[in-house]
Amino acid sequence: MINARTLAVLAPIAFAACSMPNNYEESSASSTNGVPPPWMEIRDYEPEKPVVVENAKDLFGDLPRADFSQEILTKDATSGTYSLLEWDTPPKNQGSRPWCTAFAQITVMENMIRHGFGEIVDLSEIHHFRNYNQYDCYASTKASQSYKIIPEASWPYAGSPVSGYKEHGLAKITGYRSLTKMSQVKDALRANHPVHIGLDINGSWNAPGKNGRLRSGGGGGGGHAITIVGFYEDTTYSGGGYFLIKNSWGTKWGDLGYGRLPYDYCNYGWCVLLETLGVEYKGKVWDGTTVPPPPPPAGDDPTVNDLTVGTHKNAAQANKFTLSLVEKKAGALGQVTKVVYNVHETFGTYATWTVEDPKDGFKIPFEYTTYFKGRWTTNGAAVYLKSGKILNLPGAIVQWYYVD
DSSP states (O other): OOSSOOOOOOOOOOOOTTSOOSOOOOOOOOOBTTBOOOGGGOTTSOOSSOOOOOOGGGGTTTOOOOOOTTGGGOHHHHOOEEEOGGGOOOOOBOTTSOOHHHHHHHHHHHHHHHHHHOOOOOBOHHHHHHTTOSSOHHHHHHHHHHSOBOBGGGSOTTSOOOTTGGGGOOEEEEEEEEEOSHHHHHHHHHTTOOEEEEEEOOGGGTSOBGGGBOOOSOOOSOEEEEEEEEEEEOTTSTTSEEEEEEOSBOTTSTBTTEEEEETTGGGSSOEEEEEEEEEEETTEEEOSSSOOOOOOOOTTOOOTTTEEEEEEEOSSOTTEEEEEEEESSTTSGGGEEEEEEEOOGGGGGGGEEEEOOOTTTTOOSSOEEOOOOEEEEOOOEEEEETTSOEEEEOOOEEEEOOOO
16 A cells, blocks of 8 residues: 555546546536636646547557566566655646656656655656657657756646746756566666556556556557556565556546556566666766765754644635645744645646745635535645755645535
C-alpha cells in the first residue's frame, strides 16, 4: 500500500491508449461563479470524452521489445526489493490529453531531481510535449535531453505560457538507453534511475485490484506509458514479484495513483523500456551515483503543526468562500514565500491557485462557490518556505447548510 488508505476499486469501463478512464466524477457542479468549468483542459480532472490512441505500437516506435521470459524462471532474478517511491512528486492526472509519454518522462525527472538535489519541482508536461509532438516513448525521452523543460508555473497544463517562457528552462536529462531485460530494469532502479515504460494495457487497468494490483495476459486496450519506481519480490504475483508503477490518471486510480505490475506482464504483450542516465537541474548534474547534497538546516522553520489552511465564508452567501494561511505558532507566516492551494478538481481552471502576496495570510483573491452541501474538504496546500523546504498541509473544511 502507498499508505493506510487504499482507494476503492473502480467500476470497469472501456478505454484505450494513453488517455484515462472517465468514470471518476464525484461532483455534478456545472459552474464556478458563473463560469463553466473547462473539464477537458485541466490536469487534475477526469475527462468525459478521453482522446484515444488506439494502436499501442504507435507509442513504441522502433524500440526493441522487452523479453523477461527466461529471467522469471530464475529465482535470483525475481528476488529482492528496491524502491524510489520516497522521492516521487505527487501523482498527476493527464485528463483527456493522450500525453502519457510526457507525464512518464517528467515523473522520471522530478524523482531524480528530488533525490539528487533535495528539491520538489513541478515541470510542465505541456511544454515538454510541444517539444516533440508525437505519441512516442522514445521521442519523449530524446526531447528531454534536447530541450530544457520549464516549470509548470511558466506554462500551466490548463493555461497559456507566460511571457518569455522559453527563457525559463529548468531541467533536462544527460543521457538514456533502451532496456530489454528484467535484470537491466532492476539495475537501473538500484542506480536510482526510474524507468519509463510503454506497454499494451489490458482490462485490469480499468479496475485495478487491492493496492493497485494489475494482472498479466490479455491486452488490446491500447498503448500507455507510465514510470517504474520500484520492484518487490512477492510470490502471490505471476512471475514471482511486481514492479511498482506510477500512473498519470490521478489519485483515484489504483492505490493513490500507483499500481503493481506483475513481472511477467511483458511476456503477454509489447513493452518498451527506457532508462534515464542522469539529470541536469539549474546547471548541475546528478547521475544517481553521487551523494545527494544535504537538505538545508531546519532552523526555525515552521512545521505542518504551525500552519493551517483557513476558510473565510461570504457573510451573505454561506456557500461562497476564500482560503488563506492561519498561523498556529507566532512568526510562522513570516517564513512563507508562496502557497499553492489545491482547492478541488471540480473548480476546473480554478482548481489550483498560487499566492505569493503575504497580505492577509496569503489569502486567495478569488471567491469560490461550492455545491457540496454540508461538510466538505478542499485538497490541501503546498507551502513554500524561505529555507527552500515545502510543507504539504491538509485541506480546509468548508461547512454550510442549504436552506430552500
